[in-house]
Amino acid sequence: MMQRFKTKSIYSLFFTLIILFLASLQAKAMSKQEKQLLRLIPQKSELSQWHMTYEPRFFDEENLFEYINGAADLYIMYGFRLVVTADYAVGADSSSVNVEIYAMKSPLHAFGIYAAERSPDEAPAEIGVQGYIGANVLNFYKGPYYIKITSFALSEDLSGMLKQMGQYIADQIKGEYKEPEMLQRFPRQDLVERSERFIPTNFLGQSYLSNGYRCDYYTEKSGTYQLFLIPFKKELDAEEAFDLYKKFLLETNRPHRFDKAVGYQRILVYGSDQYDFAFCSGAFIGGATGTACPDAIKNKMQELGRNLE
Amino acid sequence: MEKKGMERREFLFKSSLGIATAGLALPLTQSIAQEEKKSPTLIYRTLGRTGLSIPVVSFGVMNSDSPDLMKRALEKGVKHLDTAFGYLNGNSEKTIGSVVKEMGLRDQVFIASKVWLARDRDKHVYTPEDIGRMPGATLKNFNDQLELSLERLQTDYVDIYYLHACASKEMVNYEPMMESLLQAKKAGKARFVGVSTHTNVAEVIRAAVDAKIYDVLAVAFNFWRNDKDEVGEAIEYAHSHGVGIIAMKTQGGRRRDANIAVNHTAALKWVLSHEGVSTTIPGMTTFDQLDLNFSVMANLELDEQEKKDLKLSALDVGSLCRSCRRCIPTCPHRVEIPNLMRAHMYADAYGNLSQAEWTLHSLPEKQGLQACRSCSVCSATCVQGLKIGRNVQSLKRQFVLLA
CATH class of the missing domain: 3.40.1000.20 (TM1622-like)
Known part of the structure; x- marks a missing residue:
C-alpha cells in the first residue's frame, strides 16, 4: 500500500515538473516574441527629434479587447498574435504620436487585416510592401506585421515625420516581401x-x-x-x-x-x-x-x- | 448542356460567357430554383422613450463589411444597424452608408454609431488629453468624429449616438461628453443619445439612467456573465425609467472560452426573455448566422432542451476567472487573485483539492492566500462580477493551515 502511494507520488511529482517545464518554455516563447516586436521600434535616440513618452505595452489574444475594444474580434479573426504599442513626442512642438505594431499569423494575414482597414481614398505611401497616409495616420504592412502610426496634432511637417518613423520600422523588418x-x-x-x-x-x-x-x-x-x-x-x-x-x-x-x-x-x-x-x-x-x-x-x-x- | 471532352479554356471562356446572349426571362437550364427561405414573423419591441419600434433581432455590423450580407439582412426585415467610429477603421460605417443609400432605406433604418475618445483604462475616467491613438475627450474631438461618421454613413444624422465603452459612473457623468451629446442632439445630428458598456455594466446602467440625459443603452448581456443577475436588475431599472436597452455580446463574442459549447439560439432567447431588452445586436459575418438569429422569432420561449443546454454551458463557465488581472490593483496586498480563483475552481467546481492546494502553494507568500489573513472583508472587485470575497472565504475555510 505504502509502495503504491510512493509510486503515485513520484508520478505526480514527475507530471507536475513536466507541466512546469512546458509552462516555462511557453513563457520564454512569449517573451521572445515580445523582444522581436520591441526591436522594431526606436527605444532611445535611434531617430533624432523623437523620444518615447510612454513605455511599450503588449497585448495578446487574451487581453486585446482591453486595448481596442470590439475591434479585437476582427483582429483575432485575421490571425492576430501580439501587439506592441508605444507613444512618442516628436518635433519642435513635441507632437504626440502613437505607434502600434501588430504581429499576425503570416504575411498574408498581415495583408488581410491591413486591407480590411485600408481605404481606397487615402494617398498611397511607399513604405513596407504597401501603405497609405491620411491626414494624421500612416498605416502599412511588411512581413507578418501591420503597422499603424497615428498623431492627433496636425503640424505642418507631420506627414514627413510619420514617414520617418514608418521607414525606420520598415527597415527593421528584415526580408523581401511582396503582395500576395x-x-x-x-x-x-x-x-x-x-x-x-x-x-x-x-x-x-x-x-x-x-x-x-x-x-x-x-x-x-x-x-x-x-x-x-x-x-x-x-x-x-x-x-x-x-x-x-x-x-x-x-x-x-x-x-x-x-x-x-x-x-x-x-x-x-x-x-x-x-x-x-x-x-x-x-x-x-x-x-x-x-x-x-x-x-x-x-x-x-x-x-x-x-x-x- | 453537354460539355464532356471540351477543353477547359474552351469551356470557361468561349461558351461560358455567352451570358450576354441570355435573356432574363429565358433561363437556359431546367429550373432549379428553390422557394425563398421564409423568415419568421418579426417580433417588434419599443425602444424605451425613443418610441422606435424595432424587431428583437438587429445587426451588429462590427466585423462585417459585406454589402451582400447587409442587403440580405435589410431585405429580411432588420431595421437597426449598429456600428462605431472605429470599426474596420471606418469601413463598417462606409459600407452601411453605401448600402442604405443604394437601397433607398435611410428613413426606414435606424443607424447607431459610437464616439471613442481618450480614457484612463485603469481608472475608467475620460481624459481631455490624447492618450496613444485616442484623441482627448473634448467637444472638438467629439464633433470631429461625429462629422466624419456622418460623412462615411452618407447621412445628416444618426438615430442613436453612443459614448463608446463607458466603464464607470464617472465616464457616464463626464460633463464635457454629456454636453457634447446634448449639442449633437440639439443640432439634429443625433436623434437619441446613449452609452455603450461592457465593463461594470450594472453600475454604468444605473448611473446612465440617473443622469437622465441618455435615451438608449447598449449593454453587454448574456447568460453566463457572473454578474447577470445584477445586470438583469439594472436593465429592469432602466426599463422602468423609460431608457431603451439594446443587448450586445448576446452569444459571448470572441472572449467566450472557445471550448465551451453554446446553443446560440438559446443564448439569444435567454437575453430576450428579459422584457427590458428591446432588441439585440449580434455580430454577424455569415448568412447562416443571420438565418439562425432570425429563427428565434419563430418562438421566443426557451424549450426544455434549450434550458438544459444553457444550464450546462453556465455550469462550465460560471466559476471561471478570465485572468484579465484587473482585480489585482483593487486589492491592498496585490494578491494574485486570478490564481486564487483558479484554486477555488479546482476545489469547488472540480472537487480536486490536491490541485487546488498545489496551486495555492505555488504562490509567493505575500501574494497568496496567506496575505488574505489580515483582511476580514475582501475589498477586491471583479469587472465580470466574480464574487472574489466569497471565493476567498471559501478557500480560507478549506485550507485553514494556509490561510
Whole structure:
C-alpha cells in the first residue's frame, strides 16, 4: 500500500515538473516574441527629434479587447498574435504620436487585416510592401506585421515625420516581401486601386469558404462590382464548396444559367437587383458579385480564368 | 448542356460567357430554383422613450463589411444597424452608408454609431488629453468624429449616438461628453443619445439612467456573465425609467472560452426573455448566422432542451476567472487573485483539492492566500462580477493551515 502511494507520488511529482517545464518554455516563447516586436521600434535616440513618452505595452489574444475594444474580434479573426504599442513626442512642438505594431499569423494575414482597414481614398505611401497616409495616420504592412502610426496634432511637417518613423520600422523588418501572389491573377483593367482583400474566414458570408481574395471593379456602365477567387488544396474540396455555394445562390435568386462539365461548373443567377456569377475550375472557385450588367464581367471572367491556367 | 471532352479554356471562356446572349426571362437550364427561405414573423419591441419600434433581432455590423450580407439582412426585415467610429477603421460605417443609400432605406433604418475618445483604462475616467491613438475627450474631438461618421454613413444624422465603452459612473457623468451629446442632439445630428458598456455594466446602467440625459443603452448581456443577475436588475431599472436597452455580446463574442459549447439560439432567447431588452445586436459575418438569429422569432420561449443546454454551458463557465488581472490593483496586498480563483475552481467546481492546494502553494507568500489573513472583508472587485470575497472565504475555510 505504502509502495503504491510512493509510486503515485513520484508520478505526480514527475507530471507536475513536466507541466512546469512546458509552462516555462511557453513563457520564454512569449517573451521572445515580445523582444522581436520591441526591436522594431526606436527605444532611445535611434531617430533624432523623437523620444518615447510612454513605455511599450503588449497585448495578446487574451487581453486585446482591453486595448481596442470590439475591434479585437476582427483582429483575432485575421490571425492576430501580439501587439506592441508605444507613444512618442516628436518635433519642435513635441507632437504626440502613437505607434502600434501588430504581429499576425503570416504575411498574408498581415495583408488581410491591413486591407480590411485600408481605404481606397487615402494617398498611397511607399513604405513596407504597401501603405497609405491620411491626414494624421500612416498605416502599412511588411512581413507578418501591420503597422499603424497615428498623431492627433496636425503640424505642418507631420506627414514627413510619420514617414520617418514608418521607414525606420520598415527597415527593421528584415526580408523581401511582396503582395500576395494570388492577387496577380486578377484582371488589372477597371480594378479599383487598393481595393484588394484577403479574407481568412466566412468569405462571401459563408462559413465553409475560407482564405478568399476579392477585388472591386468599376465602370460607368456597370457601377461597382467585385471579382473573387478562392484557392483550395484539392479539386474535390473546391467542388464540394461550390455545391454549397450554388445551393446558397439558388435559395434566394432566380437561376439564369447553369452549366456543368467534367472539372468545370459555372452558374449565373439574378437576385433583386444584381447578378451573381460563380465558377469552379480545378481547385479554384471564382466569380463576380454585385454586378447589374453581366456583359461587363465577360472579359474579366475570361482573363481571370486564363490567369488560373 | 453537354460539355464532356471540351477543353477547359474552351469551356470557361468561349461558351461560358455567352451570358450576354441570355435573356432574363429565358433561363437556359431546367429550373432549379428553390422557394425563398421564409423568415419568421418579426417580433417588434419599443425602444424605451425613443418610441422606435424595432424587431428583437438587429445587426451588429462590427466585423462585417459585406454589402451582400447587409442587403440580405435589410431585405429580411432588420431595421437597426449598429456600428462605431472605429470599426474596420471606418469601413463598417462606409459600407452601411453605401448600402442604405443604394437601397433607398435611410428613413426606414435606424443607424447607431459610437464616439471613442481618450480614457484612463485603469481608472475608467475620460481624459481631455490624447492618450496613444485616442484623441482627448473634448467637444472638438467629439464633433470631429461625429462629422466624419456622418460623412462615411452618407447621412445628416444618426438615430442613436453612443459614448463608446463607458466603464464607470464617472465616464457616464463626464460633463464635457454629456454636453457634447446634448449639442449633437440639439443640432439634429443625433436623434437619441446613449452609452455603450461592457465593463461594470450594472453600475454604468444605473448611473446612465440617473443622469437622465441618455435615451438608449447598449449593454453587454448574456447568460453566463457572473454578474447577470445584477445586470438583469439594472436593465429592469432602466426599463422602468423609460431608457431603451439594446443587448450586445448576446452569444459571448470572441472572449467566450472557445471550448465551451453554446446553443446560440438559446443564448439569444435567454437575453430576450428579459422584457427590458428591446432588441439585440449580434455580430454577424455569415448568412447562416443571420438565418439562425432570425429563427428565434419563430418562438421566443426557451424549450426544455434549450434550458438544459444553457444550464450546462453556465455550469462550465460560471466559476471561471478570465485572468484579465484587473482585480489585482483593487486589492491592498496585490494578491494574485486570478490564481486564487483558479484554486477555488479546482476545489469547488472540480472537487480536486490536491490541485487546488498545489496551486495555492505555488504562490509567493505575500501574494497568496496567506496575505488574505489580515483582511476580514475582501475589498477586491471583479469587472465580470466574480464574487472574489466569497471565493476567498471559501478557500480560507478549506485550507485553514494556509490561510
